[in-house]
Amino acid sequence: MKVAHPDTRIGAIATGIDVRALSDADWHALYRTWLDSIVLVIRDQTLTIEEFLAYSRRFGRLKPHRVTRTRHPDHPELTVMGVGTRKPDGKVDRAVFERGGGWHTDSPWDIEICKATQLHAIAIPSHGGDTLFASMYDAYDTLPERLRARVENLKAEHVYGGRGRRGNELLEPDDRLRPPAVHPIVRTHEETGRKSLYANPYHILRIQGVSDAESEELIAELTDHMVATTAQYRHKWQVGDIVIWDNRCALHSATGGYPIEEKRIHWRVTIMQDESE
Numbered sequence: 557m558k559v560a561h562p563d564t565r566i567g568a569i570a571t572g573i574d575v576r577a578l579s580d581a582d583w584h585a586l587y588r589t590w591l592d593s594i595v596l597v598i599r600d601q602t603l604t605i606e607e608f609l610a611y612s613r614r615f616g617r618l619k620p621h622r623v624t625r626t627r628h629p630d631h632p633e634l635t636v637m638g639v640g641t642r643k644p645d646g647k648v649d650r651a652v653f654e655r656g657g658g659w660h661t662d663s664p665w666d667i668e669i670c671k672a673t674q675l676h677a678i679a680i681p682s683h684g685g686d687t688l689f690a691s692m693y694d695a696y697d698t699l700p701e702r703l704r705a706r707v708e709n710l711k712a713e714h715v716y717g718g719r720g721r722r723g724n725e726l727l728e729p730d731d732r733l734r735p736p737a738v739h740p741i742v743r744t745h746e747e748t749g750r751k752s753l754y755a756n757p758y759h760i761l762r763i764q765g766v767s768d769a770e771s772e773e774l775i776a777e778l779t780d781h782m783v784a785t786t787a788q789y790r791h792k793w794q795v796g797d798i799v800i801w802d803n804r805c806a807l808h809s810a811t812g813g814y815p816i817e818e819k820r821i822h823w824r825v826t827i828m829q830d831e832s833e
């Protein structure tokens with residue numbers, strides 16, 4: 557196994573392994589590399605759905621995504637991304653085509669902490685369609701003291717799609733009405749012990765305990781700071797890639813910009829932190 561680190565702060569690219577046949581030592585090394593690097597890429601895998609799910613379960617419990625219509629019919633824990641980019645009338649279905657666009661972390665609208673998301677690339681367009689990742693450890697570490705003191709003990713409410721409810725047409729009507737999930741803006745990672753910023757530019761609704769105007773102002777200030785972090789990794793996809801990222805300490809964003817007539821398909825799982833709901 558070889559592991560390359562494009563940046564010391566974020567991103568690790570492993571080659572020369574088969575995730576179906578890892579020794580215990582390789583598995584522990586990979587898991588540690590993932591925790592330390594936030595985003596772990598494994599190249600050149602060819603897996604069945606069952607094999608992908610079995611490997612994903614080594615990281616934790618899989619939870620079927622709240623968006624039911626993109627779940628695999630036989631495997632609810634598997635979401636198939638990128639299918640149905642055109643509606644039956646031929647118009648682009650923007651909610652599907654642009655899914656994952658805009659800086660966010662996954663499932664902050666869930667009261668349970670989402671540990672990780674893992675994608676396996678099945679089809680990749682000839683150009684465009686990269687994914688960006690940004691370290692929220694770095695965002696916390698570089699937070700100006702004044703802002704840090706202001707947000708240290710604040711909590712934020714999150715709903716699917718945030719204030720604009722962007723993309724929430726993907727949800728079933730009843731799920732659009734779910735109450736917000738509340739999470740601290742500064743969180744301590746359960747496994748690394750490091751502090752990070754957890755304020756989702758996309759899914760945030762409001763910051764609790766301050767006025768609406770102050771909440772908007774803080775969200776804007778935090779967003780500017782978080783997306784400006786230089787601790788970023790840009791993933792250029794290849795078919796066969798498996799990419800897992802830590803949702804507790806990173807933002808990510810699909811960059812889009814690929815031709816609609818080309819396929820960009822990923823298998824996707826949501827991995828939870830706690831073993832039981």
Ligand code: OGA
Nearest residue numbers: 656662686687809810824
């Ligand atoms: C996701 C996501 C980004 C991408 O699956 O949660 O944001 O580039 N994907 O597809």
Ligand code: MN
Nearest residue numbers: 656660661662
């Ligand atoms: Mn996402």
